[in-house]
Amino acid sequence: MLADRSLDLLTAPSERRLVVLLSSERSGSTLTRVMLGEHSRMVAPQEMFLMRYSDYRAFRNDVPVAIESLVEFFELIGQPRDAGAIDTACSGMSTLDVYRWLLRSIPRGSYLVDKTPAYTNDGTTLRRSLALEPFYIWLIRHPLGVIESYLRMLFRQRYTMTPAGLGRRIRDYLVDQLTKSVHELPPAARQREVKWVIQQTIVREFLATVPADQKCVVQFEDLVRNPEALVKRMCAAIGVAFEPKMLDACRIPKVINARLGDPDFSKRDRIDATMADAWRRYFTEDRLARATHKLMDAIGVVRDQA
Secondary structure (H helix, E strand, C coil): CHHHHHHHCCCCCCCCEEEEEECCCCCCHHHHHHHHHCCCCEECCCCCCHHHCCEHHHHHHHCHHHHHHHHHHHHHCCCCCCHHHHHHHHCCCEHHHHHHHHHHHCCCCCEEEEECHHHHHCHHHHHHHHHHCCEEEEEECCHHHHHHHHHHHHHHHHHHCCCHHHHHHHHHHHHHHHHHCCCCCCHHHHHHHHHHHHHHHHHHHHHCCCCHHHEEEEEHHHHHHCHHHHHHHHHHHHCCCCCHHHHHHHHCCCCCCCCCCCCCHHHCCCCCHHHHCHHHHCCCHHHCCHHHHHHHHHHCCCCCCC
16 A cells, blocks of 8 residues: 555645745744735644655654644644554655645645755755655855854853752853853854854755746845835745735734744744844954855845945
């Protein structure tokens, strides 16, 4: 039976398509995913991680939490399945056949949005996706925006793990250290900068091999400053009509697993334009490496004038 089923899945139907959202962590990918998911023709579960693996068994063994995203996928399309049912259906399948199975589950003319920042860590994952001929969205955020968001999350996690009696002093110390970093990037920030450069380079080199009508590049800063124009551009590139409800995504409470997306997203009730420049309170661009500046210019990140 499995062999017959696999033969039936060799080709993903062209009237159903995969959309792969590529970005570094802390780049606004959860916001983008939720906005796309509000479209009547798009299904956008939490981070799937699936494309990182050659087969379903490896996926389940390495990231067991990600089954929540597949369960959510079936809930979103009104065909509830629990983890056991999904495991049974996908047993022995290659990753590509799992995607084809998921695509066959959605209505014709629909899109499955796969948003997983970890995909940008290696070219093998991205090349694996080519067989499905997806549409790629490259979401880019200013590296200092990524760094500021990452450090804020890191410090908050450390603070919440601290005994109550020490909380105030440690919080004040961490805030002070972050403020002082305007003169130098702390080690955690420098590590995140290096990762940003590596990830953007991998995506840039990969997308250079993808036809122009199969991809679009968007900037996080444009998304939060002028969301309507940016979302309309994404919709046009994908090939669907813009739907105004996509701009109201933040007003609808979302339950997000901290390991499958931004846990702070549910705390926001609107798209906040100030997120575009939050990093300016703590950092200046002159502290970024020369290689980072060069890459920013190459991929269209707007820099401050010298």
